[in-house]
Amino acid sequence: MSVIVITGGSRGIGAATAVECAQRGMSVILTYKTNPTAADAVVRRIEAAGGKAVALPLDVADAQSFGAFRGTVQRTLETAWGATTLHGLVNNAGYGLYNPIETVTPAQFDGLMNVHLKGPFFLTQALLPLMAQGASIVNLTSATTRVATAGVAPYAAFKGGLEVLTRYMAKEFGERRIRANAVSPGAIRTELGGGLTGEFEALLASQTALGRVGEPEEVARVIAHLLSSESGWVNAQSIEVTGGYAV
Numbered sequence: 646m647s648v649i650v651i652t653g654g655s656r657g658i659g660a661a662t663a664v665e666c667a668q669r670g671m672s673v674i675l676t677y678k679t680n681p682t683a684a685d686a687v688v689r690r691i692e693a694a695g696g697k698a699v700a701l702p703l704d705v706a707d708a709q710s711f712g713a714f715r716g717t718v719q720r721t722l723e724t725a726w727g728a729t730t731l732h733g734l735v736n737n738a739g740y741g742l743y744n745p746i747e748t749v750t751p752a753q754f755d756g757l758m759n760v761h762l763k764g765p766f767f768l769t770q771a772l773l774p775l776m777a778q779g780a781s782i783v784n785l786t787s788a789t790t791r792v793a794t795a796g797v798a799p800y801a802a803f804k805g806g807l808e809v810l811t812r813y814m815a816k817e818f819g820e821r822r823i824r825a826n827a828v829s830p831g832a833i834r835t836e837l838g839g840g841l842t843g844e845f846e847a848l849l850a851s852q853t854a855l856g857r858v859g860e861p862e863e864v865a866r867v868i869a870h871l872l873s874s875e876s877g878w879v880n881a882q883s884i885e886v887t888g889g890y891a892v
């Protein structure tokens with residue numbers, strides 16, 4: 646029995662990852678922030694296909710709440726699966742913000758930092774005691790860490806921090822045989838940052854070797870692979886899933 650936690654599992658890449666992991670036989674705890682209806686729909690979709698999932702509320706910007714969240718995860722493991730350990734964590738929840746450096750406010754900066762760097766750091770710390778030997782952590786970063794994209798500087802900088810943090814997680818958790826890898830998507834068709842408008846999508850597609858933007862399921866399959874023992878010797882890596890963006 647493998648139970649994994651996916652933050653931001655109510656929509657986009659997180660929802661697609663929940664469905665993909667369930668199809669591969671994993672049990673899923675997915676979290677949502679504002680959208681319980683969408684989270685429940687993901688749970689029902691997984692159950693309809695014969696899998697099992699539970700949706701829990703979590704604000705990844707609120708590190709103070711992570712101790713209580715660990716308690717909820719522990720109780721959920723016991724009641725839903727008769728289990729005591731987790732086999733995976735996907736630090737996926739996030740949001741985009743377009744604002745050039747000249748006009749970014751401290752509040753905007755802090756908001757992005759809390760969700761994209763501080764949240765994954767302290768959530769991983771909080772859930773570490775529940776992680777089984779051989780567990781796998783996947784952190785969602787972004788191709789904006791490699792290709793400077795005007796208007797998303799704080800977001801990209803924190804994703805870059807998360808990429809570095811991923812290697813430190815791999816280093817420090819290795820003695821418990823816990824792996825950590827980053828998945829770095831390019832432009833994916835989700836609602837992030839208000840979604841892709843036609844003109845913007847065409848521009849991104851023209852900058853991509855395969856000539857289009859990606860779908861959430863294409864990222865989900867890579868995450869699911871990294872969670873599974875099939876990738877047991879892949880550790881401390883950052884893997885771009887972009888169709889060849891800006892190469």
Ligand SMILES: NC(=O)c1ccc[n+]([C@@H]2O[C@H](COP(=O)([O-])OP(=O)(O)OC[C@H]3O[C@@H](n4cnc5c(N)ncnc54)[C@H](OP(=O)(O)O)[C@@H]3O)[C@@H](O)[C@H]2O)c1
Pocket residue numbers: 652653654655656657658659676677678679680681683703704705706736737738739740741760785786787788829830831832833834835836837838
């Ligand atoms: N889409 C892309 O092109 C792209 C590219 C590179 C990297 N990424 C990264 O991939 C990850 C997933 O993005 P996505 O495109 O799937 O986004 P999305 O479709 O907008 O979904 C975002 C998810 O994160 C949750 N969320 C947002 N803020 C949260 C918070 N403070 N606490 C807890 N949950 C929160 C949302 O929950 P509710 O709906 O319940 O509020 C939702 O489930 C993000 O880390 C993003 O930065 C995406």
